Amino acid sequence: MYESGFELEPLIRYASSYDSFKTERIVCELINEGVAAIFGPGTTETSGIASSVCNTVEVPHIITHWEREKVGMTNEDSSPFTLNLYPDTNVLSRAYADLLIDYTWKSYTIIYEDDDSLIRLKDILQIHDPQSSPVTVRQLGDGPDYRPLLKQIQTSGESHIILDVSNLDKIITLLRQASEVKMMEEYQSYIITSLDTHTLDFEELKFMRANITAMRLIDPSSFDLMNAIHDWELGERQFQRMYRIAAESVKTETALYHDAVRLFAAAVRELDATEEIETEKIDCKQPQQWEHGKRIAEYMRLRTDNGITGRIVFNDDGKRSHFQLEITELSKEGFKKIGTWDPEHHVNYTRTLGEAYEQVIEALQNKTFIVVSRIAAPFLDYRKSEDGEVFEGNQRLQGYSLDLIDAISKILHFNYRFEIVPDGKYGSYNKVTKQWDGLVRHLLDRKADLAICDLTITYERRTAVDFTMPFMTLGISILFLKPVKQDPNLFSFLSPLSVDVWVFMLAAYLGVSILLFVLSRMAPDDWESSHPCNQEPEELENIWNMHNCIWLTMGSIMGQGCDILPKAISTRIVACMWWFFALIMLASYTANLAAFLTMERMDATINSAEDLAKQSKIKYGAVKGGSTMKFFQESNFSTYQRMWAAMESSRPTVFVNNNDEGRDRVLKGKRQYAYLMESTMLEYFTERYCDLVQIGGLLDSKSYGIALPLNSPYRTAISGAVLKLQEDGKLSALKEKWWKGGMCKKPESGGSDDAAELGIDAVGGVFVVLGFGCLFALIVAILEFLWNVKKVAVEQKLTPWEALRSELLFAVNIWIITKPVCNRLSESESPKSTPRSQKSSRYGSEAQSSKEKSVHSVNLNNEKVNGFTSRSLSHLNRIGNFFTRKNNSD
Incomplete structure (x- = not known):
């Protein structure tokens, strides 16, 4: 490689990957030849000795392989002359x-x-x-x-x-x-x-x-x-070797060596521009430091460069800490x-969600899914042949699950083949064998791609398989036999009030009647003249005999009233309290009677899970190994814990193998068995079996989903298809298709068992008011009686004790129905000439005569005198006396 004024000439030596001694010798030979840097060796076992030699003579040492960390090594122990372009291990x-x-x-x-x-x-x-x-x-x-x-x-x-x-x-x-x-x-x-x-x-x-x-x-x-490959191909042509280098065939080690040489060459070029750099031959036996080695190593460590392997950045230890x-x-x-x-x-x-989704959709094209399910109408059932036709494949089945998968396949364009799980189970985990069964087992064994039926999404199943978004939401409810209507009761009109209330009402009726009779005899205002025109009657009578008292209280409680009314304050108080009592009791009876007469009376029944938990006569159970059983088994709610304990201890067992078996057990149980099941199948049963009914509301909330093997790449796509069907209303239409259509009519809302007997606790306050009112009336009557005794004692010049004794004996004599006027004047004396002190007393001879007359009048009450009764003659005599006195006064 040529770099503006200097040439890099490679010297290649080969050493064993595990021979440190030979590696040290080769490194010393290269240093003795005056190399500017050591590249390699390519193993951890031999690079350590090379790094030690380079550190001694201060020659840059560059490696490009993965190197394990040395235990206990700190930053001070690391060689400042060793640089590793391979990504840092950590x-x-x-x-x-x-x-x-x-x-x-x-x-x-x-x-x-x-x-x-x-x-x-x-x-x-x-x-x-x-x-x-x-x-x-x-x-x-x-x-x-x-x-x-x-x-x-x-x-x-x-x-x-x-x-x-x-x-x-x-x-x-x-x-x-x-x-x-x-x-x-x-x-x-x-x-x-x-x-x-x-x-x-x-x-x-x-x-x-x-x-x-x-x-x-x-x-x-x-x-x-691409530039590096072009340079490599040009270099090969110099040696008359013509071949193409594919970018996908370039190994990481090759690219790292290329970047290492480029980084070293760039450092030497830039440093050589300020100070001429010359190599020096160094003998390892008499070691000395190369004067330019430290500057080159530090410059490479601080320099940031981009190469084939991306951005090159070293940390303080000379390791490549930043890369992509x-x-x-x-x-x-x-x-x-x-x-x-x-x-x-x-x-x-860098790939968008849309691209990932398109990739999954592309993989779904014309793929055939194996869908495993179980027979359970309306989700899946065998098609019935009408003309002896034999069905094969998916055509032999029908139900909600088949229609749902068919609708999804039309959206995602895949094929499917249904298979029935042999054991017919949903999928539960056996903690003893540590194995799953049912549909979940099929997915774990990769025997199926999808599982669909009334399979509930639970936490335990979610750890073993994946689920799509729910296609149906439901909850646990109670399937029970409808109550049997009872024959009408001849005395059902007594039902609005309990027996205790009726007994207390009867006692109150008799007590108030007797109290009214006693108080009327004590109260002076209830003693009155037998004729309203006689202002000064010789005798007073009391109309409040026991017969009239009973009639007044009876008329009041019946809401009809009475033609006679009390006049004394005490008796009026008693009457008012009784009327108040009668008003409340009559209104309560009327209101509750309407509910009792309109409702349908059923036999004893249950209305909720709490009712089941409180009794032991009616047994209840669920599908063995299903999610409903797991719900009660793992629940922390006290009511459900009691229910689970009752189910687990019941003999014979209350658990069934499937919903059909549970339904049949309810039908044959004569209201002695209730079945806990999911509301979807419960709705299906009540639509087709008119004797069955749902009891109470939902005990929990759960969902059905399509199960797939864990980490299935198709879960997102199928969930999207389910969501589209839900938004289009097709899921509701499918449920309407397979659930409705039964022959059972829903009961009209109205009659219920909400009306209940009114106990003594509900109307006890009325009795309390009545009691206090009667007690108050008794106190007033006593005060009236004592006041009258005082008045009589003053007028008749008697001692209070004599007056009290005389009035009390007269009051308790219930056979006397008339009372003489205590201040009546003698018929032979003029009102003006007779002094007050000379007025005759009914306690003297006149009183005794009057008493004898009264007794005589009573004795002659029913005797006829010339076609008239003695009472009629008495009234005639009183009228004659009145007119005689009138003429005399005139």
């Missing part, structure tokens, strides 16, 4: 880890060749934590048969593989054998850590469906590489750039 390891994180790989298997591989992948091992999925590390044997190792990985179900193998031929052999054991399918992904992956001949692997990702330091389409890697992906045209990585921006994709 930075390169971080690049692989960033790519892995961006790909969101949760589990993976590392296939490594030697111990150096684990050093290069240390950051990948460090991002794994105890909560993450397990990571498998397997060492590649001597070969050449790697199939046993690959079969072990396939058996484990791992689909993510990191391949760190430096031998390119081994990589080709390994991938070829992986294809033979069916580990190069579209659900397997490989990351190859070699920076020379782009130089491999992948012609036979281009059409494999596995995703192969690699990183490279060289951009085959870069302008610098291209993320490539194998396609039909070879390795295609999809992004870049650098220490500052990390992963940055």
Whole structure:
């Protein structure tokens, strides 16, 4: 190479990769010949001795290979004359880890060749934590048969593989054998850590469906590489060797040597412009320092340059700390750039989401998907032949799942073939065998590309397979047999009030009637003249006998009223309290009676999950191993925990194998079995089995989705198709098609069991008010009685005790219905001439005569005198006496 005034002449010597002694001798020979820099050797085992010699004589030492870090080595221990253009180990390891994180790989298997591989992948091992999925590390044997190792990985179900193998031929052999054991399918992904992956001949692997990702330091389409290849071809022509150099065949080591020589030449040229640089022959036995070596090494360390391998920047240790890697992906045209990585921006994709989506759509064209499902109407069922026609393939099936996949296939233009899972299970994980079953097992074994049915998206299943966006939302509910209508009850009109209320009402009715009778005899205002025209009657009568008291309270409680009313304050208070009580009770009875007469009375039933949990007579269960059973098994809610304990301990078992078995068990259970199931199938059953009904609302919220193998490249495309069908309203139309159409009519809203008996707690306050009112009336009546006793004692000139005794004996004598006027004047005395002190007392002879007359009147009450009763004659006599006194006064 010529560079303005000086010529770089290469001196090439070969040394064993593991012979340090010979390497030292060769380095000393080159230095003794007066070299300006040492390039190489290319292994870690021998580069150390070369670096030590160059550091002693201060000759620049440039290497271009990966070099492991020396344990315990610090910055002071590093040689200032050694520069390494190969990407720094720590930075390169971080690049692989960033790519892995961006790909969101949760589990993976590392296939490594030697111990150096684990050093290069240390950051990948460090991002794994105890909560993450397990990571498998397997060492590649001597070969050449790697199939046993690959079969072990396939058996484990791992689909993510990191391949760190430096031998390119081994990589080709390994991938070829992986294809033979069916580990190069579209659900397997490989990351190859070699920076020379782009130089491999992948012609036979281009059409494999596995995703192969690699990183490279060289951009085959870069302008610098094209110029370098042009210079190399010109150099070969000087030696009369004519051949073309392909950009894809340039290895990283070749490009690094090219950049190293260019960097050294640029440093020498620029330093030579200010001071002439001459080489010097140095003897290793009598070491001395080359005067220009230190300046050249420091200038190269500080200089920033761009070469075939991109930007070249060294850190203080002489390591290349800043570089850019291209993320490539194998396609039909070879390795295609999809992004870049650098220490500052990390992963940055150059391929847009639209381009990635178009690539997936292109891969879907005319692809045939194997769709696994299970028989469960309306999602999937066998088509019934009407004319003996035999169906084959997809035509033998019908249902919601088939129509949904068919609609998606028309959007994405792929073919499909349905298969039925042999065990008929959805997919649950057995913690003992550590194996999945059902649909999930089929996907893990790569026997199917899609799984569709009423498969619930759960966290446990999501760790094993991928799901598209939900195509149906649902929840757990209760399937039960409809209540049986009871025969009408002859005395159903008594139902609005409980038995306790009826008993208390009857007691209140009798108590108030008796109290009203007693108070009316004590209250003076309820004693009145037998004729309203007689202002000064000889006797007073009380109409409030027991018969009238009972009639007043009965008329009030019936809302009809009465033609007689009390006049005393105490009895009116009792009447008012009773009317208030009657108003409340009558209104409550009327309101509750309307609900009871209009509703349908059913037998004892359940209305919610809480009702199931509180009782033990009705058994309940779910599908064994299904998501509903898992919901109760793993729930932290106390009600659901009690339900799970009851289900688990029930004998015989309450779990069933499928929804049809659960439905039949409810139908035959005579309301002794309830089935917990997902609301979608529950709606389907209630549309076609009129004796079944949904109890309560939804216990949770979940979704159905289409399952795919983990990291399927088609998940985004299929999810987009599902979203389009939802936006177009086709998902709703499909559900309407397969769910509706049953013969059962929905019950009209109205009659319900919401009305309930009114207990004593609901109307107890009315009784309290009535009781306090009656007590208040009793107190007022006592005060009225005592006031009257005082008044009588003053007027009749009796002691209070005598007056009290006389009035009390008269009040308790219930047989006397008339009462003489206590201040009536003697018929023989004039009102004006008779002094007040001479007024006759009913407690004297006149009172005794009056009492005898009253008794006599009572005794003659029912006797006829000339066709008149004694009472009639008494009224006539009183009228005659009234007019006689009137004439005398006139």
